[in-house]
Amino acid sequence: MLSLLQEWLHLLVRWAHVIAGIMWIGDSFLFMWLDSHLSQPTKPREGTVVGELWMTHSGGFYEVIKRKSLQPNELPPTLYWFKWESYSTWITGFLLLAIVYWLQGASYLIDSSVLALTQGQAVALSAGLLVAAVVVYDGLARTPLVGNLRAFGLLGLGLISATAYGLSHVFSGRGAFLHVGAMLGTIMASNVFFRIIPAQRAMIAATEQGKPVDTSLGLRAKARSTHNHFLTLPVLFTMLSNHFPSTYGSAAPWAVLACLVTFGVGIKLFMNKRLQTPAWAIAGTVLALAGVVGLTLPASAQASAQAPAGAVSDLRAQVIVLQRCTPCHALKPTHPSVTAAPKGLSYETPEQLKQYASQMLPQVKSKAMPLANLTQMTDDERAELITWLEAQGAGR
């Protein structure tokens, strides 16, 4: 009963997280798009007009005028803010992190072959990372370096890669990637909460009191929202990464992540600038993609043990799977950590083994399965199973 409740809670929170995320990222994309498409006013306009643009949607026409500041008497009765999209994405994301990675013995987070953490230690490291990331980022974003977006981006890429490298020596592969994403998402939400919204509040308060508005506040908020904007695609990848064990299970997961982050930023730049994208940025994006392909080719994937000398028989493969996988992957699992075949995958018959071979291979290779190695698969068994799965045509 408890595990059923937990599953429903998981579903509701995940659903809410995706919805909130779509709204937040949708806002970010729309406002960056608006800013980059403003043109000089076509007719005289009042106030500190930065630009204007026209759009058509929903059976009508929208006239948008951007002003840098307002006069006290110009404050509209209703002013729309965009902040709850961000806050609710973070809150649901944090709950999801706790439900999936902290509860149930933190079995998705701990990989004892990487580091034998206790549940308490893993949770403390996970939470500590989120706080530390905000402190470090915010410190850096107050230095003059923030004025140079390219240099700041390169430094960020270096720090993200270093974090991925460090985390892959602490957490399970999938836990490490997810935590890079959780860290970036937390930085983004903290930008909105601590910097962007307060700056906007201060500007409105000054307007209301008829004091001169410090527009540098708006510029600084804009720098933070630009950082957020370029982080969206990399963060989205890390959130999906747990479905792609060949990325976090490769020989150099931090390098794969660095390439994917670069690729995500490059694609966002291209979406913004289209044909005006500088050649160096296009070259970097293509190189990053080539890097991902090169780094995840089977030859460079992690070999957990010496490959067994000869072929592995069907019977031997079945014995290994029955012992190490079917405690969970069965119609009626016997392992206490699951109540139904995870993802509907049961490996009880020789036919099922062959049918799912190509799905099993990356999970076994990357050590994502058996989950947290709860069934204590040995390195030799893993190597034997990999050989057998490859002989079935998996991974080709």
Ligand code: HEC
């Ligand atoms: C302790 C329980 C447990 C054991 C043992 C286990 N698994 Fe899993 N497996 C899971 C759970 C839970 C999931 C769902 C993971 C998720 O939600 O991302 C899963 C998911 C999978 C998936 C689907 C992954 C995806 O994201 O599509 C494959 C394939 C898989 N396991 C293969 C195996 C193989 C092969 C073994 C044996 C070598 C094994 N598992 C052992 C619990 C287990």
